[in-house]
Amino acid sequence: MVALNYKSVLKAVCLSIVLGTSFGLSADNVVVKARMDSTAIWMGEQTVIHLEMVQDKGQTVMLPVIGDTLVSGVEVLKISKPDTTDLKNNRFQINNDVLVTSFDSGFYYIPPFKYILGKDTFKTNELSLKVVPVEVDTTAAEMDIKGVDSPEFVLWDFIPEWIWYVLVILILIAAGVFGYIYWKKHKIAPEAIDEKNLLPPHERALSALSALKESKLWQSGQEKEYYTKLTDILREYIDERFHVNAMEMTSSQIIDTLRRNDETKAVNQQLKEILEMADFVKFAKMRPLPDDNEMAMRRAVNFVDETKPEEPVISEIENKETAESKDSDGVSQVK
Structure with a gap:
């Protein structure tokens, strides 16, 4: 009887250890994260927070409970329905999009989103949002309100x-x-036309980027001027190359527009990082590191190089026919 009790206790202990280990592994297999389309927006502009969770099949994980506001000043406009993707290997991913906006300028800390599995809580990474105020002319014109006067004689009424x-x-x-x-x-004479305007958009952009690099603005502490000129060069290039009114668009609008262009998909992330860094420097007065400034220039040059039009390739047959036609012309002239 004692041996039976000892075996029963031993089996119970082993079973609890196995179950505890199994639950711990399942819990560890839950991965959650959050990312934001744009971390700096104008007051009243919108941006999207993407929530992702990867888990094993058969688990029941409670999604984050999101109200009308994330924090005071950041409003929730829309929450998408969960989108499930099968990742194979007995795992799947659930995505949620949260559309937010803010009508108060400032720097907002957005706390992690919480997912719950049994007694375990999984938190995403924390986010931050910079809301830049829009300048408004508050000068009001004074109005002189008078009583109604009787109409005067006007000569124009009789013409x-x-x-x-x-x-x-x-x-x-x-x-x-x-x-x-x-x-x-x-009238401008033909010889007065600037030859630079006759160059293709990508050559003018690369020339402007080279001149900006030689000016050494950020080396002399003028980071804001450096990023302003850098983004203006890219916006003008995008305007002329892809016929997108980039000069009048926000950074997030440019990224969303070019994301749908097959020629810019490969380097769209590089452009996004340049524009986000520029927004922080210009509006949040951030002082980037020298490596960040040099990386922004390299990414800008790479963006132009990767999206410039492909030059037509002349085949060897065409070159041979051209050379033969020149030779025949020369022979006929000698005769």
Whole structure:
């Protein structure tokens, strides 16, 4: 009877150890993380937080409970339905997107999102969001409110309507004559055209980046001017190369637009890191390290090189035919 009790106790202890170890491994196999499309936005602009969780099949993990606000000042506009992807090997991934915005400028700390499996809690990485204020002209014009006066005699009310049409036509003719004279006087001669404007967009962009590198702005403490000129060069290149109005778009809008372009998918992440670093320097007054400044320049040059149009390749047959035609022309002339 004592031996039976000893064996029962031993089996119970072994079973509890196995079950505890199994649950610990399952818990350790849960991986969660969070990332944000843009960490710096204008006041009133929107950005998306992507939540990802990878777990074993058969586990029941409680997703984070998200209210109307993440923190005071950061509002939740929309939460997408969970999207499940089968990763094979008895594991799958659940994705959630959270659309947020803020109407108060400042720097916000977003705490980790919590996933619960049994008694274990898994936290994502923490996030931060910089909201930049939009400058508004608050100058209000003074209004002088007076009482209603009786209408005065106005001569224009007694002029026939057709006279106004004649005056409009005469003004248009005079404007046309003046414009033609001005154009003739200030017409730009062909030799006055800047040859740089005749270069392809990628050559002008690479030339401007080289000049910016030689100016050594960030080496003299002018990081804000350096990143302003760097992003302006890239925005002008994107505008001319892909016909995207990048000069009037925010950083996140440019990234979202180019993400759908097959020619920019491979280097879109590099452009995103350049624009995010530039936003932090220009709006959050961050002082990047020298390695970050040099990396931004290398990424800009690589972005232009990787997205420039491919040059037409002349086949060997075409080269041979061209050479033969030149030789035949030379023989005929000698004869």
